[in-house]
Amino acid sequence: MMRKTKLFMDTVVDIQVVVTNHPRNKAAAAIDRAFEVFRKVEQACSRFSQDSEVMQATRQIQTAVKISPFLFEPLRFALEVAEVTDGMLDPTIGKVMEDHGFNQHYLTGETFHSPVSESASYQDIILDDERRTLFINKPLVIDLGAVAKGFAIDLAAHELKDFEGFIVNAGGDLFAGGLDGQGRKWKIGIQHPMHKDQVIQTIELSNEAVCTSGSYERKSPLRADVHHLINPNTKCSSNEWTSCSVISRYAFMADAFSTAAFLLPIDRGEALLSNVNLMGILIDRDLKVYRVGGDLI
Template structure:
């Protein structure tokens, strides 16, 4: 059973291996899985003025209660920001807007927020006991590197009863169980130059893979700039063109693929080894670097 819907600026395809006796249960599970994407998008979207994120960040120096759909991905983003000493920073939203990454994917309506240029992740304070968000100054939070992965994980949770399933959100995915053949899922990694082709294939079971690539989105203002921005320099790194990370959860793979891309090959390698994950880096000259014992097919 397979269904496709549009959420979070991408096509979400969910596939479940099921027998006829399970069709009703599978249909209900698919509904719940897609509902997870809707809830995360409503909570975390930077592009919708009425999202929980945008409504909450209008309140400065005031503790604001937030839902788990916003609290959990933001909490993880702040943890990754700490691990990378701010190279990965969810307050990069203002820089993204300044570079033209500010249009809602459905309405094409541009958003314009003007905040403190000196803001960083350290200006965000979360209270785990009260589940509140406190901003020390105006800033724009972008959760693009964690929210989609979080939604994939929530959707995957709804499908655990089935022998095999894949939740695929624009190439970032979680593969559960086994494919219909009884073997691991074969997942293709998009070629960064010839985007209609697959450059490598990996096999996954009960793991997530997420890819950050410089080919995905380009600035309409500065064509040499893509959507992965160093929060310090406000520029895009170009040592890599693609960075895929395999992790137990999609939110982890999502965030660490972005953090590794920002770090570059040398520091990204150290980072992946530190957190004991698997990764595949593709450099600007199309050299492939594999980490963590990842097995690939060309």
């Protein structure tokens, strides 16, 4: 087994590759390419860096701006999920996130306060598939926290697809490819919402992703009762769920829909995952576990 870790997107990215039938130098090169994907996606999608592609593009109001695939694809998917959820997952939540104190770069410590006063929604973003351009109607801050990490995980997994087994783990959101070193499915633990060092459920994955959205992950530095999963309608944290884990063939889908399900009331969160044929382990604030779709254990 070869294993390397690096820091991207305010999280530790841990990549493990089974190298039984491959030269170690080939595995090392593939892992480096996988890390490079994370760097490119972060540079394209981060709202915490004023020189990122998304922040530069959104300074041009009512102007069609050509953007790279590393921004275009996750933004397009975020808008699709916004449509499916009637705006509950809205990539224009960025200014609200800033106002709650989620505006500090994890490496430099620098904080940002965007000069945006009017409200906006995902409908103020227009993408042109043919020209690959972004057009925004008014000043806004795009937050791709619900899709960018999953998108990077999938691209990284593509770089490792020739190996018999691998894991790309970005802070607990991960893709498990092939089989582990013993030729079995990868056993993945779902973190207990109240006890960081404990596992509340264990699942087995092969060529699948699991991503988790939890109220315990990131707290506002301004208010202890505010976490990073914020309802765009109320502009307050959602609190019916404590943790929502979604399993999918693609990490970008698991990432987005774990967030979307968390933001919805219990009945609608379950229904959303069922409607899009995704499996989930959802835990409410009383630690009651809801399982959606398939045999998860």
